[in-house]
Amino acid sequence: MLLELEHIYKEYRQDQLAVPALTNVSLSLDKGEYLAIMGPSGSGKSTLMNIIGCLDRPTSGSYRLDGVDVLSLNDNQLSEIRCHKIGFVFQSFQLLSTETALHNVMLPLSFAGVPRSARRDIAARALARVGLADRLDFLPNQLSGGQKQRVAIARALVNDPQLILADEPTGALDQKSGAAVMDLFEQLNAEGVTVVVITHDGGVGSRARRMLHIVDGEIIEHKAGLPELTEEQPQ
Amino acid sequence: MLENIRNSLRGIWSHKLRSLLTILGVIIGIASIIAIVSIVEGTNQKLEKSLIGSGNNVATVSLSQNGWYYDASAGLPAGVPMMTRIELDRIGQLAGVEAVTAYVSRQAWNAVFYLDRPLSYGTVYGIADDFFGTMQYSVARGRNFTEEEYNKGFKVAIIDGNAADSLFYGEDPLGEIIEIQQEPFEVVGVIRDDNAGEKEEYQSINDYYMYGWESGQGRVFVPERAWPIIYQFDEPRSVGLRVTDTKDMAPLGKRAADILNENVTNPDIRYSAGNSEEYADDLKTLTNAIRLMLVSIASLSLLVGGIGVMNIMLVSVTERTAEIGLKKALGAKRRTILTQFLTESAVLTSTGGILGVAVGIGLAKLISVVANLPFGVNVPWLLIAVGFSMAIGLIFGAMPASRAARLDPIEALRRE
Ligand SMILES: Nc1ncnc2c1ncn2[C@@H]1O[C@H](COP(=O)(O)OP(=O)(O)OP(=O)(O)O)[C@@H](O)[C@H]1O
Numbered sequence: 349m350l351l352e353l354e355h356i357y358k359e360y361r362q363d364q365l366a367v368p369a370l371t372n373v374s375l376s377l378d379k380g381e382y383l384a385i386m387g388p389s390g391s392g393k394s395t396l397m398n399i400i401g402c403l404d405r406p407t408s409g410s411y412r413l414d415g416v417d418v419l420s421l422n423d424n425q426l427s428e429i430r431c432h433k434i435g436f437v438f439q440s441f442q443l444l445s446t447e448t449a450l451h452n453v454m455l456p457l458s459f460a461g462v463p464r465s466a467r468r469d470i471a472a473r474a475l476a477r478v479g480l481a482d483r484l485d486f487l488p489n490q491l492s493g494g495q496k497q498r499v500a501i502a503r504a505l506v507n508d509p510q511l512i513l514a515d516e517p518t519g520a521l522d523q524k525s526g527a528a529v530m531d532l533f534e535q536l537n538a539e540g541v542t543v544v545v546i547t548h549d550g551g552v553g554s555r556a557r558r559m560l561h562i563v564d565g566e567i568i569e570h571k572a573g574l575p576e577l578t579e580e581q582p583q
Numbered sequence: 584m585l586e587n588i589r590n591s592l593r594g595i596w597s598h599k600l601r602s603l604l605t606i607l608g609v610i611i612g613i614a615s616i617i618a619i620v621s622i623v624e625g626t627n628q629k630l631e632k633s634l635i636g637s638g639n640n641v642a643t644v645s646l647s648q649n650g651w652y653y654d655a656s657a658g659l660p661a662g663v664p665m666m667t668r669i670e671l672d673r674i675g676q677l678a679g680v681e682a683v684t685a686y687v688s689r690q691a692w693n694a695v696f697y698l699d700r701p702l703s704y705g706t707v708y709g710i711a712d713d714f715f716g717t718m719q720y721s722v723a724r725g726r727n728f729t730e731e732e733y734n735k736g737f738k739v740a741i742i743d744g745n746a747a748d749s750l751f752y753g754e755d756p757l758g759e760i761i762e763i764q765q766e767p768f769e770v771v772g773v774i775r776d777d778n779a780g781e782k783e784e785y786q787s788i789n790d791y792y793m794y795g796w797e798s799g800q801g802r803v804f805v806p807e808r809a810w811p812i813i814y815q816f817d818e819p820r821s822v823g824l825r826v827t828d829t830k831d832m833a834p835l836g837k838r839a840a841d842i843l844n845e846n847v848t849n850p851d852i853r854y855s856a857g858n859s860e861e862y863a864d865d866l867k868t869l870t871n872a873i874r875l876m877l878v879s880i881a882s883l884s885l886l887v888g889g890i891g892v893m894n895i896m897l898v899s900v901t902e903r904t905a906e907i908g909l910k911k912a913l914g915a916k917r918r919t920i921l922t923q924f925l926t927e928s929a930v931l932t933s934t935g936g937i938l939g940v941a942v943g944i945g946l947a948k949l950i951s952v953v954a955n956l957p958f959g960v961n962v963p964w965l966l967i968a969v970g971f972s973m974a975i976g977l978i979f980g981a982m983p984a985s986r987a988a989r990l991d992p993i994e995a996l997r998r999e
């Protein structure tokens with residue numbers, strides 16, 4: 349089991365008021381799965397994603413990632429996990445606008461302590477993997493939205509993570525380039541990477557092999573993209 | 584690390600104006616420190632050259648009271664016997680002493696006139712025939728006193744170049760009559776101090792102050808036997824001794840003072856040795872004190888500069904919240920972010936330090952030319968200055984950097 353969340357409860361404090369974002373979420377995911385999370389706006393999808401991505405901590409509950417009790421780790425150890433085990437893709441790309449595509453992709457390598465001399469090649473290979481071998485030295489504002497998101501995916505891939513998390517990766521893209529990005533995730537999943545994607549788009553969601561709906565901070569329903577993976581917790 | 588430095592330099596370059604304004608305080612602070620230190624260094628070198636000179640090895644021993652020169656106008660004080668030949672001979676026989684002479688002297692404010700021109704500040708000496716030889720003055724023009732003039736106390740005078748300039752404005756003083764304490768004296772010679780390479784001849788810390796700022800100045804010598812005509816009998820005498828080795832000046836001067844003090848019973852008034860080297864040291868202590876003070880003031884501007892750097896770093900952290908959050912989300916550790924910002928502020932202030940050193944050297948060069956001082960750049964100080972400005976970056980960058988390092992990644996990413 350790659351990740352196991354049990355009874356995750358998360359509330360935000362707004363002044364003195366507690367705003368619950370996740371009420372009781374339990375979820376397990378195996379290596380190599382492709383999970384789509386859907387749900388209305390404000391239902392807690394990003395909150396869940398941030399917790400899975402070790403960016404945020406739940407108020408209560410337990411979370412094991414690859415056998416490690418994530419909630420007992422300190423700031424540095426969480427950085428370590430984000431660096432090596434998780435690749436994050438954001439809705440709004442989050443590329444450094446002053447750096448070229450290549451340097452954006454090299455960034456996680458420097459955090460992982462990869463020697464400088466090796467970074468360029470590894471990053472170039474990651475960019476080639478997302479089909480941008482000919483855009484290495486382009487700045488983000490010289491790239492289309494779809495290309496930017498592919499740079500972001502290359503950046504998420506570059507440290508060979510076990511898990512790729514994408515929070516509405518197609519939200520800022522048109523239909524066509526959104527579809528291309530989703531194709532890319534599917535292709536990566538076929539290559540063995542575990543993928544979790546948040547999306548509003550039912551069409552996108554239905555391409556995933558497993559799908560789950562969140563409403564008001566709770567998982568209410570699981571739908572199967574493929575028949576053999578209908579169980580919530582495969583044995 | 585190298586990468587961090589390069590990125591910082593790139594950041595500084597991309598915000599040229601802002602960076603320059605930020606480090607202006609550091610530049611000014613460092614520049615003034617370098618300029619101050621160089622000027623003081625130059626002054627010290629000049630003092631050393633003019634006070635100690637090349638091969639100056641004359642020490643003087645005079646009566647002093649509580650650390651000041653004893654005021655000769657009060658006459659020979661109680662408990663201090665008249666100096667005799669016996670004591671002088673004992674001093675002369677000390678190993679390392681080449682020659683010894685005794686003389687009387689008075690500070691003279693408006694005591695010497697030529698026509699109606701006063702010598703507003705100077706020293707009048709009553710000397711014996713071994714004085715010029717011992718003190719290494721030679722007669723530049725005219726002549727020395729004759730044996731008869733020495734022995735009988737004729738009213739003749741020898742003046743130095745400064746006195747000649749002040750009294751005669753370039754006219755020939757030889758044969759002219761000057762008045763000392765209203766008594767007429769004939770000028771028979773002008774002497775030159777063989778030790779003083781330059782025109783300034785500082786013999787004491789007083790000289791240094793007076794010579795620098797008084798227009799009328801100089802030294803006037805008369806036979807000691809003529810002294811009672813202008814002043815009084817039985818004034819305390821001083822001793823001048825020339826030593827073989829400049830290094831022995833201070834210890835031999837002290838030995839001479841000890842010999843003279845053997846017969847002194849007055850507890851407050853004793854003979855003590857002064858020599859140019861000690862004066863030079865006194866002056867250096869003074870200039871160093873001034874340096875310390877000026878450097879402290881300049882350091883204040885560094886402090887202000889440091890606060891400016893802290894301010895701009897805080898702005899920079901705020902501006903780059905998204906970037907920092909992203910980096911943390913991608914796996915950067917606190918340490919990585921901390922190092923990045925500390926490097927940035929240290930590189931920023933070091934750049935200021937280097938620019939400040941350049942400006943300071945330029946300033947010092949300019950002043951040395953204008954004020955005719957030797958130009959001395961003190962390399963350790965340059966390094967200290969750059970190191971210090973780097974430290975300022977580290978100190979004042981610490982708070983903004985740790986604020987950046989502690990940023991919560993989702994908080995940071997959410998703000999767009
Ligand atoms: N920092 C916060 N402080 C207070 N409340 C918050 C904070 N972040 C999220 N929330 C609240 O938590 C709930 C879930 O937010 P979340 O961002 O997870 O929704 P979402 O499902 O991702 O929505 P969307 O599809 O619009 O992105 C929302 O009601 C939101 O108002």
Ligand SMILES: [Mg+2]
Pocket residue numbers: 393394395515
């Ligand atoms: Mg969201």
